[in-house]
Amino acid sequence: MYAVIKSGGKQYRVAVGQKVKLEKLAGAVGDTVSFDEILLVGSGEAVDIGRPRVSGAKVAAKIVEQDRSKKVLVVKFRRRKGYLKTQGHRQSFTRVEITDIAGPKG
Numbered sequence: 001m002y003a004v005i006k007s008g009g010k011q012y013r014v015a016v017g018q019k020v021k022l023e024k025l026a027g028a029v030g031d032t033v034s035f036d037e038i039l040l041v042g043s044g045e046a047v048d049i050g051r052p053r054v055s056g057a058k059v060a061a062k063i064v065e066q067d068r069s070k071k072v073l074v075v076k077f078r079r080r081k082g083y084l085k086t087q088g089h090r091q092s093f094t095r096v097e098i099t100d101i102a103g104p105k106g
Helices: none
Strands: 002-007 010-015 019-023 032-035 038-043 046-049 058-068 072-078 083-089 092-102
Touching: 002 032, 010 019, 010 092
Parallel strands: none
Antiparallel strands: 002 010, 002 038, 019 092, 032 058, 038 046, 058 092, 072 083
């Protein structure tokens, strides 16, 4: 069984036991999170497509890691002007493990 969830403005195809790296979610390591915005639920040949969401479907996950990505350097440069500006950014993320996918009821 698999599902397509929406989190942080992005869509992810998930299955039970899969670890997914998402935008930062509130919670500590070991907490459970449930996703209510389920766009599609599939099991073999049967596929339930939401318009826009599948009503009654839920995906449960456990927070495995709260961390920050590698540093990304942003460089602004103007040629022949003596202008150089360097800036770094580390994006926060949450890694979750999908524990349960519940299909629509009815």
